[in-house]
Amino acid sequence: MTTVSFExxxxxxxxxxxxxxxxxxxxxxxxxxxxxxxxxxCEHGVCGSCNVVLDGKAVRSCLMFAVQAEGSExxxxxxxxxxxxxxxxxxxxxxxxxxxxxxxxxxxxxxxQELLAENPDPTDDEIREAISGNLCRCTxxxxxxxxxxxxxxxxxxxxxxTTLQPT
Amino acid sequence: xxxxxxxxxxxxxxxAALALLGSGGDTRILxxxxxxxxxxxxxxxxxxxxxxxxxxxxxxxxxxxxxxxxIGALARHAAVKSSDLIAAHLPIIAEAYxxxxxxxxxxxxxxCGNLCHADAASEMPAIxxxxxxxxxxxxxxxQRSVAATDFFVGTYETAIAADEILTELRIxxxxxxxxxxxxxxxxxxxxxxxxxxxxxxxIRDGQIASPRIALAGVNACATRLGDAERALAGxxxxxxxxxxxxxxxxxxxxxxxxxxxDAEYKRDLIRALLPRVLGDAVARAR
Numbered sequence: 001m002t003t004v005s006f007e008x009x010x011x012x013x014x015x016x017x018x019x020x021x022x023x024x025x026x027x028x029x030x031x032x033x034x035x036x037x038x039x040x041x042c043e044h045g046v047c048g049s050c051n052v053v054l055d056g057k058a059v060r061s062c063l064m065f066a067v068q069a070e071g072s073e074x075x076x077x078x079x080x081x082x083x084x085x086x087x088x089x090x091x092x093x094x095x096x097x098x099x100x101x102x103x104x105x106x107x108x109x110x111x112x113q114e115l116l117a118e119n120p121d122p123t124d125d126e127i128r129e130a131i132s133g134n135l136c137r138c139t140x141x142x143x144x145x146x147x148x149x150x151x152x153x154x155x156x157x158x159x160x161x162t163t164l165q166p167t
Numbered sequence: 168x169x170x171x172x173x174x175x176x177x178x179x180x181x182x183a184a185l186a187l188l189g190s191g192g193d194t195r196i197l198x199x200x201x202x203x204x205x206x207x208x209x210x211x212x213x214x215x216x217x218x219x220x221x222x223x224x225x226x227x228x229x230x231x232x233x234x235x236x237x238i239g240a241l242a243r244h245a246a247v248k249s250s251d252l253i254a255a256h257l258p259i260i261a262e263a264y265x266x267x268x269x270x271x272x273x274x275x276x277x278x279c280g281n282l283c284h285a286d287a288a289s290e291m292p293a294i295x296x297x298x299x300x301x302x303x304x305x306x307x308x309x310q311r312s313v314a315a316t317d318f319f320v321g322t323y324e325t326a327i328a329a330d331e332i333l334t335e336l337r338i339x340x341x342x343x344x345x346x347x348x349x350x351x352x353x354x355x356x357x358x359x360x361x362x363x364x365x366x367x368x369x370i371r372d373g374q375i376a377s378p379r380i381a382l383a384g385v386n387a388c389a390t391r392l393g394d395a396e397r398a399l400a401g402x403x404x405x406x407x408x409x410x411x412x413x414x415x416x417x418x419x420x421x422x423x424x425x426x427x428x429d430a431e432y433k434r435d436l437i438r439a440l441l442p443r444v445l446g447d448a449v450a451r452a453r
Contacts, residue, residue: 002172002173002174002175004175020172021172021173021174021175021217022169022170022171022172022173024169024170024204024208027169043168043208044168044205044208044209045201045204045205045272048269048271051271057245057271057274058270058271058274059271059274059275060201060271060272060275062204062208063200063201063204063205063272063275064200064204064275065175065200065204067175067177068197068200068219068221110271111270111271114270114274115270129270130270132269132270132355132356132357133268133269133270133271133272133357134269
């Protein structure tokens with residue numbers, strides 16, 4: 001099998017594909033699915049720009065073949081906002097100036113999503129550890145850390161509101 | 168930066184995977200892919216065929232079997248890092264993971280795959296040697312067990328044969344009151360080690376017993392320091408002795424140079440880190 005056919009779910013939508021087995025997941029997302037928000041930086045697993053959330057875990061999409069994601073659920077940066085409403089993590093990056101050029105941002109958002117899903121109230125050290133595999137050449141990281149700290153507050157508040165709403 | 172074409176196989180069980188391995192050509196096992204895929208992206212590796220073992224859920228476990236912690240080929244670094252069994256019995260592994268890769272890589276990469284890759288600057292090959300782990304290599308109709316000290320042959324070179332898969336890592340639980348130490352210097356946490364020193368030992372009647380020491384990031388592959396171990400065994404733990412042993416280990420090392428860390432610097436690191444590691448191990452053994 002040098003060509004493979006499979007299905008997977010990306011941003012809530014079922015997608016079917018027939019591609020060469022050697023196609024990286026990052027290239028598949030950008031080229032076959034036309035979702036260029038996932039950025040390709042180093043293509044050898046160092047920079048973290050291509051991180052996406054696969055079945056709840058942040059992964060390097062340049063270090064997986066697309067066919068390996070068969071049956072998985074992937075969230076890319078395009079899957080975060082609801083229409084014009086930014087996701088709370090995106091809103092926090094916006095408010096706290098957590099980006100300048102924006103190249104690393106989709107990967108940062110993927111790492112932040114996994115962190116905050118597993119640890120709703122992280123310390124600054126835990127935030128630093130979570131994004132230690134994502135390189136940013138603009139911000140000096142401090143504003144990204146502020147943004148994730150702020151996003152944690154937003155998500156906890158949103159969660160409280162949801163819980164308090166009558167079902 | 169794109170891999171060359173290959174035949175992709177995704178067997179449903181271990182016998183099917185083993186059968187595929189015998190089919191010849193440059194066939195590689197794809198587990199976490201966090202070392203193999205970068206090498207393929209650079210075309211340093213151009214396998215004809217990849218056997219993806221990610222659906223072999225029977226190999227995804229970390230379990231206690233009497234005096235051994237058994238880790239299957241598909242156990243991800245993230246699972247080992249957060250395992251209660253590992254924290255309880257093998258805390259040196261939990262500590263080392265603070266220095267190994269980053270979250271997204273640990274989510275996919277496997278401990279057994281890391282050992283098979285056998286990078287000279289990788290921490291786990293050194294740790295498995297001092298823990299005296301056994302590696303279970305399976306092929307169709309047969310299985311053998313290789314001691315970690317015999318498994319690592321050179322840079323990217325192991326004792327595994329072309330028709331074998333490393334299916335399980337078996338780590339004996341250390342004896343009661345085994346002290347351990349781990350020290351590393353790297354450009355940043357998660358990067359390749361310039362020098363990692365690890366040790367375990369016990370204290371019996373005030374003297375060092377069963378010392379085991381290994382280095383990573385220095386020689387062509389992770390290495391046990393037999394001379395240092397022999398010099399320590401039966402001695403009282405004293406800083407002067409540790410410094411002497413570290414000096415001797417530094418003299419014997421054959422450091423692989425890199426742009427960021429030359430041979431003399433690596434010898435300095437051995438002299439600095441080895442006494443610290445032994446001091447920590449002694450403190451934890453008491």
